[in-house]
Amino acid sequence: MPELWMPGAQRLDIGGHAPTDGGPAKAIGHITWDKNATEAKPIALVPYENLRDYFSKNPSGRAVAPHILWDPFTGRICQFFPANSRSLSLRDLAGGTRTNRAGSVVIQVEALFFPYCKVDGKVYAKLKDTPCKGWPELQAWVHSWGVPNNWAMGTPDGFKSRRSASTWASKPGWYAHGDVPENDHTDPGSWPAFVGTTAPSKPTPTASKPKVSLAHVIAAARRDPAATQGHTTHKNEVLLVEKALQAEGLLAKQWVDGSFGTKTLTAYAALQRRYGYTGKDADGIPGRASLERLGDKHGFTVTA
Numbered sequence: 001m002p003e004l005w006m007p008g009a010q011r012l013d014i015g016g017h018a019p020t021d022g023g024p025a026k027a028i029g030h031i032t033w034d035k036n037a038t039e040a041k042p043i044a045l046v047p048y049e050n051l052r053d054y055f056s057k058n059p060s061g062r063a064v065a066p067h068i069l070w071d072p073f074t075g076r077i078c079q080f081f082p083a084n085s086r087s088l089s090l091r092d093l094a095g096g097t098r099t100n101r102a103g104s105v106v107i108q109v110e111a112l113f114f115p116y117c118k119v120d121g122k123v124y125a126k127l128k129d130t131p132c133k134g135w136p137e138l139q140a141w142v143h144s145w146g147v148p149n150n151w152a153m154g155t156p157d158g159f160k161s162r163r164s165a166s167t168w169a170s171k172p173g174w175y176a177h178g179d180v181p182e183n184d185h186t187d188p189g190s191w192p193a194f195v196g197t198t199a200p201s202k203p204t205p206t207a208s209k210p211k212v213s214l215a216h217v218i219a220a221a222r223r224d225p226a227a228t229q230g231h232t233t234h235k236n237e238v239l240l241v242e243k244a245l246q247a248e249g250l251l252a253k254q255w256v257d258g259s260f261g262t263k264t265l266t267a268y269a270a271l272q273r274r275y276g277y278t279g280k281d282a283d284g285i286p287g288r289a290s291l292e293r294l295g296d297k298h299g300f301t302v303t304a
Contacts, residue, residue, distance in 0.1 A: 153171075
């Protein structure tokens with residue numbers, strides 16, 4: 001199972017976790033771009049600690065925090081949200097695509113960089129020209145969440161916008177900030193090349209898997225706890241979910257009966273917390289992202 005928190009990264013959980021909406025797995029490349037330097041007037045790179053504290057402690061920074069802050073000069077990495085939660089670095093207009101949530105994961109990476117930054121006496125015009133320390137490990141962790149090692153709209157090459165709503169809705173992979181619908185930034189300008197990793201395993205064809213309706217299990221989770229002991233709503237689909245919860249060690253065998261009663265509700269809430277959800281997002285009522293993740297592991301497909 002992929003790790004919610006990148007191994008080796010500093011973990012500064014700022015809370016406010018919220019599930020993603022499902023769909024193609026994505027990663028977004030940003031640069032911090034907190035200074036405007038030029039070739040004629042380079043500026044010293046802002047200290048890593050400044051950006052780390054901005055995203056973890058400053059209310060304004062927390063409101064736009066990514067999953068990952070990455071220092072390509074030293075390899076230091078700090079993580080503010082678990083991988084299965086949305087983060088907040090993309091502009092998200094009301095009524096449009098929920099950019100920060102538009103995928104099974106939408107892992108956002110802020111590289112500590114701006115064009116013509118100066119580090120140890122050397123000036124760097126492009127992110128890809130930095131030492132890129134820590135990039136192989138970061139890429140591998142993002143890849144473990146099903147994000148392909150490719151740029152869905154082409155490798156970033158200069159500060160430009162290439163937005164396509166249809167590509168965004170249908171293609172997994174990495175996206176430049178400048179490629180994301182509803183956003184007006186043009187970064188990152190460049191990004192380090194992908195290093196070799198094993199391709200994500202292909203899922204079992206969905207036609208061979210039993211199906212579980214999200215709407216049905218939600219209905220069962222709302223009706224069964226208050227009904228007569230043993231009452232079932234959509235018994236066969238609930239049984240699939242309960243067997244998966246039993247396999248996860250969260251539900252005793254005696255309660256695997258097709259009734260989404262209080263024991264099953266409690267077990268599913270424990271699963272949500274295990275996946276990194278908190279508060280009302282861990283109330284035991286299944287959501288698409290958590291149910292799909294459970295189904296992927298235990299052999300069922302989630303439908304509407």
